[in-house]
Amino acid sequence: MGRAEERRARQRGGRRAAPRRSSRAAGKGGIRRFFGIKKIIGAFFGLCLLGMLGFIVLYLLIDIPNGANADAQQETNVYKYSDGSTLARKGDGVNRQIVDLAEVDEGVQHTFVAAENKTFYKDAGVDLKGTARGLLNTLSGKGKQGGSTITQQYVKNYYLTSDQTISRKLKELVISLKVDREKTKDEILAGYINTSYYGRGAYGIQAAAQAYYRVDADKLNVAQGAYLAALLQAPSQYDWAVASDTSKKLVRERWDYVLDNMVEMKWLDAGERADMKFPVPKDPQGAPGMEGQTGYLVEAANDELAKQLVAQGSATDLDEAKALVDKGGWTITLNVSKKKQAQLEKAVKETLTSKLDPEKRDVDGDVQAGAVSVDPKTGKVLAMYGGVGYTEHYTNNATRSDYQPASTFKPVILAAAVDEEATTQDGLPITASTVYDGTSERPVVDANGNEVGFAPPNEDDVDYGDVTVQEAMNASVNSVFAQMGVDVGMEKVMEVASSLGMDVEDEQAVPAQTLGSMGASPLEMAGVYATLDNHGKKVTPAILASAEHRDLAVEMPDPIGEQVISRTAADTVTSVLTGVVDDGTARKSVRENPARSGQQVAGKTGTSDFNRSAWFTGYTPDLVTSVGLFGEDSKTHAQVTLQGATGTLPGKGRVAGGSFPAQIWAQYTFGALGGKISEFDLETNQGAAVQPSQSPTISESPSESPSDEPTTEESTTSAPPSQTPTDEATTAEPPDDEATSSPPVSPPASSGSASPPDGDDEWWQEEGE
Structure with missing residues (x-):
């Protein structure tokens, strides 16, 4: 064999040798992987075996208990007023x-x-x-x-x-x-x-x-x-x-x-x-000992305790938490004042329920009242009225949220406007003296001048013409606040409503919400107004002072929270709302009440669609109370009108916020204050509680096309209360002349000039639908 052939042979041999070396290396890697998988499988089966052995040990060690657990035995819950006196005992024996x-x-x-x-x-x-x-x-x-x-x-x-x-x-x-x-x-x-x-x-x-x-x-x-x-x-x-x-x-x-x-x-x-047809359950019956307001207070305390048990992780949901409360063993102290509770009950009875006679008028059997009173500085619920009696009407009217708050929502719109430093569509800041077109059924327009498909009527279809925001609040002019809500932005309005304490999570941010078309409870509205009273620091009304149990520790959250709107915004709304009492829809029941004795008051009335609800939520520096009346069919529980209740109201007999709700509020509040007189500490230069520092700013009428020149006519800064703001407003019923015959004792100064369209024969009837 020549050298060339030997070289070729070596080359061929070299090429053949390489695969043999590669095969040996691959074999070693496969073996390693095989043993690695075996370890994993072995570890898995080992864990399974340990788990099985552990379970067998548990099975051998754990026996069926001889009897029921302690939680299966119900004990008594004891409920106390804020002064330590006993309100009720509940749960003697297992139900x-x-x-x-x-x-x-x-x-x-x-x-x-x-x-x-x-x-x-x-x-x-x-x-x-x-x-x-x-x-x-x-x-x-x-x-x-x-x-x-x-x-x-x-x-x-x-x-x-x-x-x-x-x-x-x-x-x-x-x-x-x-x-x-x-x-x-x-x-x-x-x-x-x-x-x-x-x-x-x-x-x-x-x-x-x-x-x-x-x-x-x-x-x-x-x-x-x-x-x-x-x-x-x-x-x-x-x-x-x-x-x-x-x-x-x-x-x-x-x-x-x-x-x-x-x-x-x-x-x-x-x-x-x-x-088969769905078997609708019967209404609940209150347990013995829960008659009158007792049951409402007990159940409200139980609900608040259950929510706290979930919040702190002692229960996973409300059903489990409520079962824990019902099993007993609790000593529960409420913030409710025994004295103020009695005063609130007395005010409702003397002002309203004593005048109801279902045998004479069917509508009288459909009237439900609810009220909540809160200390704005502490957030404590001092009194609560839930209805005619827990064993007679199970639903707590103080906490139900299925009725519209109506015009009591208007202060929320103003709060959003001031807090957001919002402007009208012609760039003017929205203040108490800003002038809007108060024409009834005026179409609301957006920033581009396009109609948004909403044109709410004012109460009794009254045209007010050009009015200031203060005057519009006094008379509760729907057309003004509908436009203001769009000027601010309904998303912002609903955001502020939520921050103040309203449950609007499932509500749409549409212009119709400016009329208070969502649901709300007196408890909720008391919290909103308490936050305004507390200069914008969040107040979450708390009925519970403490809850003690041998097996559970419960920490109560602080009812006073963070600053949710600016102090200026809150104080401006308070200042404006004093005008509702002194010059507006609440003047007859509140301003002229002889027990007022010069007490400064802010508040707002509300009357919903078809007169199904009527509200007055008002406050002094030391006490916030929300009163609601609700039309509820006594048999079907459907929402019905309140119109004609008691047969004592003049004119159409409409039950408005300025009638029974404001009367209840006044009798309770002025009695509960015990003669103590206080004034609001306000950081604002706007509203009826302060002397105006500037002339009204006049907004371009949104009903005009964007190309029209804005009006430059200014209204007077302080027209007499009996003078209507514009010529258009003269179509309204004349203001109540009785207000001049019995002036209140030292009423606060007011810059508002518009009066609601409620003449001598129909002074109860104001804003609303």
Whole structure:
């Protein structure tokens, strides 16, 4: 072989050698990967084995408790006034009566299985997926979740607690497995329906049957049972008596779900199911000892405590928190003053309820009153009036938020304007002396001069012509505040409303909201006005002073919060609102009340669409009180008119904010102040409480086209109260001449000049729809 052939052979050999070396290297890498995977698999199975061994140890160590847990035994709650005297005791004995499963119709039994655990009769008492999900949620801090079987829920209710801890969930799992082995399914189902919390203070199906349908458990039909079974998912949300429209829709869907599952499980005939109608529960009945205002105060305190338990993490949701409160053992002290509470009740009785006679006038049976009184410096709720009586009318009128606050919302618009330093569409700052066109049904326009499709009428369709903001507030001119809301920006208005304490989360920022078309409660409006009174520092009315329990520590939040609007904005609104009392829609009931004795007062009236509600929310430097009257059909609970109530009001008999609400406010407030006279400490140069420092600024009339020249005519800075602001305003009824015959004692100075359109024969009737 020549050298050339040897060289080629070596080259070929070299090329062949390389793959052999590569193959050996690849083989070593594959072995390493194989042993790495084996380690992972081994570690996984090792952990599983340890978990199984740990569970076996737990299974051997954890026994079924001999009796019920302490939380299953209800104790008495003691409620006290702010002075320490006893208001009420609630919870003597458990509102629970154990019934045998045989006493409950089989179809009703199946509603609970269909609602909660369709595999109940086949499973081993636990849902491993649901429990694993629960453990993961607990570890990640997500809290409560569904997925537990009926057996697990029974074990939690009867043997354990609702603590969201790993140890409790593991105990629940082990005990549920043992309970399923040692008890029959009927015994477990009986335990479940007898220990579950249904709301309205009812534990167990017997108490629930009485609370919702006024029958014993053995008289429940399948439709009613399906509602009670659906209720367990969210008792406080699904209680028909207090449920929102959304919640009513949800519970109806849940009810349908339960019955459809029963058809699927062959427990209910499809034809029978199709014929079933939703069984609307009866109204709640107050427990003995809760008569009069006591029940309203107790339930308001319970609700506030439940919210705080959720806020501090002692309960995962309101249903769980309310169950903790209802189980008892609490000593609860309210901020309510026993003396002021009696004064408020007396004012409502003497001013309103003593004049109602449903036998003479059907409308008198539809009148509901609610009121809340707050200390603006501390946020304490000093008095609350919830209605004719807790055992007669379950809904607390002081905390209900299903009626429109109407024109009591107008100060919020002005607060937003001043706080945001907003301007009119021709660039002028919005102040108490800014002039707007008060023509009734004037179309509201945007910054580009385009109509926005909203043209609200003034009360009785009165045209005011050019009026200052102060005059417009005094007379509650709808057209002015509708335009002002758009000038400020409705998003900003709603943002300020929220910061002041109104619940507007689900409300649209549309011009119609300037008329107060959202829902609000006297408690809510008292908080809004207390924040204004407190110079813009947030006031969240608090009925609870303290709540003590042997197993739980509760810290009460400070009712006084941060500065939410500027002091100038808050004080300007207060100054302007003194004009409503001295020159406006509240003058007859408040300004001329002989007990006023020169006390400075700010406030606003309100009358909603079709006279379904009437309001007066007013304040002094030391006391804020919101009074609302609501038209509620005594049988259907639908919203109805108040017009004609008592038969004593002149003219059309419209119940306006300046009538009974302002009268109640005045009698209560001037009595509660005990003769103490105070003045507002205001940092503003605007409004009726201070002498005007400048001539009115005149806004371009939004009803004119953008190309028109703005008006330059100025109105007088301080027209006599009896003089109408413009020629257009002379179409209104003449102002109340009686105001000049009985002047108040030392009323504060006022720069307002417009009077509301309420002549001698109809002085009650003012702003509104």
